[in-house]
Amino acid sequence: MNAILLNFIILMVLISTPMADSPARLKLDYKFWIETDSGVSIMGEGKWILLKNIKDTGSLKAAVEKMGYTYRQTWENLKNIEGKIGFRLIEKSRGGAKGGHTVLTPKGEEFVAFFDKFYKQVKPAIEIEIAEMQNELDRILR
Numbered sequence: 001m002n003a004i005l006l007n008f009i010i011l012m013v014l015i016s017t018p019m020a021d022s023p024a025r026l027k028l029d030y031k032f033w034i035e036t037d038s039g040v041s042i043m044g045e046g047k048w049i050l051l052k053n054i055k056d057t058g059s060l061k062a063a064v065e066k067m068g069y070t071y072r073q074t075w076e077n078l079k080n081i082e083g084k085i086g087f088r089l090i091e092k093s094r095g096g097a098k099g100g101h102t103v104l105t106p107k108g109e110e111f112v113a114f115f116d117k118f119y120k121q122v123k124p125a126i127e128i129e130i131a132e133m134q135n136e137l138d139r140i141l142r
Helices: 002-016 045-057 060-067 071-085 106-141
Strands: 033-035 041-044 090-093 101-104
Touching: 041 045, 041 071, 045 060, 045 071, 045 101, 045 106, 060 071, 101 106
Parallel strands: none
Antiparallel strands: 033 041, 090 101
């Protein structure tokens, strides 16, 4: 019986809570990623940008810091991705007078180029569709 009373009180609080003066604006969005045929995510925009940052900086450490990622987790993620796709994305060299550096492998370069091309070709068309659908959603919410 106490549970029934508690549920009633909670329901009354929810019913009597006024709605916000102006509701939040709802916005359509989208993301792209590559996944296995069984639905396991392999790489999306974040990893693509990470690889671009590695290419630009020559350093996994600098790329990770720029993106606010942890080094160890990122390293493990990259190794996991490489295991799933069957080739290396990056090559690291250690030490020396100037310290180590990280570069994309030729296949890693191709992978980044693929994402660059995909975004360049697909994103504009999707953004047009999203804008049209956003207008429809806005109309429904008025």
